[in-house]
Amino acid sequence: MPRSSSKLRESAQRILNKLPNSYAFTKALGEALAVEAMDHIPVMILRPSIVIPIWQEPIPGWTDNINGPTGLLIGAGKGVIRSMYCKSNSYADYLPVDVFINGIMIGVWNYIHYGDKKSSVINFTSSAEIKVTWSEMIDAGREIIMNRVPLNGVVWYPGGSMKHSRLYHNICVFFFHWIPAVFIDILLFCLGYKPVLMRVQRRINKGFEVFEYYTNNQWDFKSDIAQTVRQRLNTRERRDYKVDAGGLDISKYFEDCIRAARIYILKEYDDTLPAARRHMKVMWFVDLVTRCLFWGFVFYWLYSWTTSFGSSATTSNVFPAAVVMES
Template identity: 80%
Template sequence: METTYSAEELAAMPDRIAATFSNRSVFVTGGTGFMGKVLVEKLLRKCPDIKQILLLVRQKKGKTPRQRMEDTLNDPLFEKLRTMRGGVQPLLDKMTLISGDASEPDLGLSPADRQRILEETDIIIHAAATIRFDEELKKAVMLNVRGTKLVVQLAKECKHLKLMIHISTAYCHLHEKLLEEKPYPPPADPHQIIQSMEWMDEATVAAVTPMLLQKLPNSYAFTKALGEALVVEAMNEIPAVVLRPSIVIPIWQEPIPGWTDNINGPTGLLIGAGKGVIRSMYCKSNSYADYLPVDVFINGIMICAWEFIENHVKNVNIVNFTSSAEIKVTWSEMIDAGREIIMNRVPLNGVAWYPGGSMKHSRLYHNICMVLFHWLPAMLVDCLLFVLGYKPVLCRVQRRINKGFEVFEYYTNNQWDFQSDIAQTLRKDLNPRERQEYKVDAIGLDISRYFEDCILAARRYILKETDDTIPAARRHMKVMWCVDVMFRLCFWALMLYWLSGWVTPLFSSTATPTPEPIPT
């Protein structure tokens, strides 16, 4: 039985993980992405004595790095931190914003900024990457492979480097049905791939992409495997760790349960089904994917840094951060839980159709359902919108859904398992306070409550639907239920009528035909 500690007893215990970052400078790439935002928030909230965060930020949409960071710090994710520290400015004071781009030569750094990184950096956390599965190969190579090579070169020149952490993915060696915590040969020579992509134009790259990818389904898996290989190659020269998270999903516990800034992964699936635009999926419903809440992975990053730097655990070089060894949620369980939450607890606004549909094990059956319940309604609604003078949208939405299904089906109809011995062993070194404040286990996880938090957060922060609209959404859901029942009754009535047109002549043909009158 686990011992229970009071708040005073926990506060008296040391926080050795926060102490690891005390008076140290951390260089972070990808700090404005989904994972990077949660990392920056956790470092600033849990490590008040951190010397500085050197943050690589590129100019985007006419905004300077400082303007982009101010926008980020005003996000609801940082509300708790802003309250603790007294606003945005004290947070900016802990940051050194460096203008650059991980996809550009030399990371787009000025000589002065590069020298500053070399002089001041103690820890590097390289999280910048494109996570688009359909990204053009050249763009993916420039960011995921060449960008990693340039960060490794930077790490080799840092004068006070204690550790470089590279964020890979558990889904980059897809030919391995059991991914162990060890390096694997890359699918190609990363140095040659970088060189070839630098001189080839987009048309040539597009032509050779199928040959390069071979059996890999997309550019993401290919380039992440190459980037990981570059870090493994440099481990003899620099202190480096490769972390492989599985599918990173919204926050579980802190600072905002369910928070995310995108609709990738299961969140998008639940929203699409909840809005009524996803009615059929080709999927093995009893299979499962490996998911990892982003706050759990960020805790894992900080724990690994502590183990490597302070405890000198040198065999912690490649760590799989996965969850399926402790908890498995099948696709059907996830969809059923999401459907119940959206129908009864957290309905969405503007539902196009009552949430329903199912997962199909037959490709033919799925394709028929796609035509009947995806494409035909979309075309009918778009025609109506066009007649009324509005811009048609549903067919465009269905094309995006189909594109997403191409990726979705590969991962849902294949199964992988992951070894996570090192990640589970690391927990044993934590004291009770650290186990609570840097949670990396599934103890206390309520799947239904977690999905409810995800849907509610997506409703608030992505769909911009306020909580005061929930009662109206419930009423609308009841109306859509009635419409759905009427549609089903009409559909089956038409089917029976159509079948009777075939069945009646079949039976009538067995009767004795009436003789024609003899002409006089």
């Protein structure tokens, strides 16, 4: 079995070539097939950037999965993600799913109405209008979860940071992800509950393997065709088929995302918010006490070490002098 697994990995690397993962490979493969068919049948390629939860309708913030930024905010909000390998000042290009759906309808309308085959490949992106860095996104999500929409069953008070060094990140993951997960799972097992955190950390680690490629690289996409198509809409159509970032409040949007994830993914309803806020205050106090005890232990150990080192150095200097006096 290990030999076949090794061969499978080698085959995967050979097939992927320079592409980072199977996700990018399958998208490129699908586009290649579509391009081959363009001369024979009406085909359009509509490329969204990172698709994120609904902005406006039908349900603000709704999504059916925890991929991408939503999973990151939930993990950080639960206290199980304390470190992330990422260029904090770089930005990712996001596109709410309802905006992309509007873009599909407008793109198809433009293709049929104007017969413009030069517009058969359209990039739907947002970075030309609005840029949100990873640091800004995490800070906004943390403030919302700590003060406005806390999650139930928070394992630890939300904290941590983004790391530019993979080595430093791996060290932090070991101490602040894996060790607490092992400790808490052992405690749960002893109390008769099912261990869960090790499984959660494995899923987080697997997700990071794909996610890190995109958080440590940045691309600027051209959206000239999408901008041209948008200019062909009248005022009512621009309002009804929203495909621009006008009126977007980033803080409000992420709050909607967290509220929707809380209800539709985590099944944590609004009647549990008061208890979640109380629990968050308790975890803040526990985090504060733990930090004080940790740094107190570190300073005590350093003080004890320097004191014992100074005492041993004094003893070693006095001993030769005593020998000389006796002789």
